[in-house]
Amino acid sequence: MYDLKPIPEPHVMSTYGRVPVMLTHGRGCRVWDDQGREYLDALAGIAVNTLGHAHPRLVRALQDQVGQLIHTSNYHHHPYTEPLAAALCERSGLDKVFFCSSGLEANEAALKLARKFGHDKGIARPEIVVYERAFHGRSLATLSATGNPKVQAGFEPLVEGFIRVPANDLDALHRATNGNPNVVAVFFEAIQGEGGVHPLQPDYIAGVRALCDQRDWLLMIDEVQCGMGRTGRWFAHQWANIRPDVMPLAKGLGSGVPVGAVVAGPRAAQIFQPGNHGTTFGGNPLAMRAGLETIRIMEDEGLLDNAARQGQHLLTQLWAELHAVPGVREVRGKGLMIGIELDRPCGDLVLRCARAGLLISVTADRVVRLVPPLILTRAEADEIIAKLVPQVRTFLDETSA
Numbered sequence: 001m002y003d004l005k006p007i008p009e010p011h012v013m014s015t016y017g018r019v020p021v022m023l024t025h026g027r028g029c030r031v032w033d034d035q036g037r038e039y040l041d042a043l044a045g046i047a048v049n050t051l052g053h054a055h056p057r058l059v060r061a062l063q064d065q066v067g068q069l070i071h072t073s074n075y076h077h078h079p080y081t082e083p084l085a086a087a088l089c090e091r092s093g094l095d096k097v098f099f100c101s102s103g104l105e106a107n108e109a110a111l112k113l114a115r116k117f118g119h120d121k122g123i124a125r126p127e128i129v130v131y132e133r134a135f136h137g138r139s140l141a142t143l144s145a146t147g148n149p150k151v152q153a154g155f156e157p158l159v160e161g162f163i164r165v166p167a168n169d170l171d172a173l174h175r176a177t178n179g180n181p182n183v184v185a186v187f188f189e190a191i192q193g194e195g196g197v198h199p200l201q202p203d204y205i206a207g208v209r210a211l212c213d214q215r216d217w218l219l220m221i222d223e224v225q226c227g228m229g230r231t232g233r234w235f236a237h238q239w240a241n242i243r244p245d246v247m248p249l250a251k252g253l254g255s256g257v258p259v260g261a262v263v264a265g266p267r268a269a270q271i272f273q274p275g276n277h278g279t280t281f282g283g284n285p286l287a288m289r290a291g292l293e294t295i296r297i298m299e300d301e302g303l304l305d306n307a308a309r310q311g312q313h314l315l316t317q318l319w320a321e322l323h324a325v326p327g328v329r330e331v332r333g334k335g336l337m338i339g340i341e342l343d344r345p346c347g348d349l350v351l352r353c354a355r356a357g358l359l360i361s362v363t364a365d366r367v368v369r370l371v372p373p374l375i376l377t378r379a380e381a382d383e384i385i386a387k388l389v390p391q392v393r394t395f396l397d398e399t400s401a
């Protein structure tokens with residue numbers, strides 16, 4: 001076990017409870033700290049490093065791009081914007097893309113799209129359906145859409161115009177919206193990530209799609225965390241065989257370079273006109289090159305299939321090893337997005353695992369979350385299990401009354 005000591009950062013705002021590890025470099029699914037200690041990375045920068053660390057092809061493409069242009073304004077064209085937009089449209093079956101730099105920014109754009117969709121129809125006070133346990137970001141609008149009181153506390157007044165419903169309950173959605181002429185959109189994550197890795201059922205997603213068609217609402221699916229191949233399809237909603245009208249992306253899209261996108265289908269692709277929306281960094285040459293090269297490498301290396309295969313292996317093996325352990329409630333997820341729910345708060349496992357050379361996170365207080373790079377090998381998947389299971393067992397033993 002590594003002996004980890006606190007690292008002071010007196011000039012950095014304390015918005016995070018950081019693990020006392022100073023990471024300096026990485027390769028594949030491994031990272032190292034300034035003491036030379038090695039960690040297996042089952043967190044991937046929170047579902048960001050699709051290709052792991054220092055992927056040679058991505059490094060070459062980014063080095064080349066840094067030597068040409070890092071940033072230009074959106075007042076001009078450059079060579080990778082349209083190809084990346086086309087690549088996302090082709091893989092989603094949607095029509096047009098707006099580029100930005102983060103998840104909340106993509107969601108903020110989606111919320112603005114929904115409101116303008118309403119205003120264009122003559123609805124002066126549009127309302128958007130959102131979900132319990134949802135997470136959509138930390139801006140005022142996206143934290144208002146988020147279904148976690150802890151994210152909202154201290155930042156009231158919240159942005160208005162949201163109706164909240166529970167997931168996977170079509171009747172509840174009907175009840176919450178019946179007779180309300182101001183509803184313009186339904187907005188959810190295909191798999192709720194920060195909320196504890198709760199998948200929405202494909203039947204439910206298809207049911208909401210049908211309702212949106214019937215009522216002329218936009219179906220907006222936040223794929224910021226579960227998209228970009230993580231579940232074994234390009235986008236997690238594709239398991240329900242439907243298309244959304246609006247799909248925010250970010251996290252895994254640039255494999256570590258900040259890039260976000262809102263992909264829109266025919267009903268939403270024409271809503272924004274020049275002057276309606278914008279962002280300085282969005283769609284810059286470095287970000288576009290990162291996104292495009294990430295997609296190419298994912299296809300050349302068969303990473304969607306790999307995510308599905310290794311994910312299934314992890315799910316099966318973790319369940320086999322943990323289902324009989326008192327305190328373990330459930331192992332769930334899809335592809336390389338896996339949650340292990342315990343019966344008690346388990347934030348302490350993050351530090352315990354780091355001491356054992358494994359990077360993970362805990363979300364929604366009680367859920368161990370695994371979102372490793374999509375290049376994970378079978379041997380690395382087995383290593384995650386071998387490192388994690390004893391920590392979970394010991395933790396449960398030591399915290400049992």
Ligand SMILES: *Cc1c(COP(=O)(O)O)cnc(C)c1O
Nearest residue numbers: 102103104135136137193224225
């Ligand atoms: C992480 C996340 C966001 C916010 O993304 P940021 O880049 O941190 O702003 C939004 N939605 C979902 C589903 C996320 O997982």
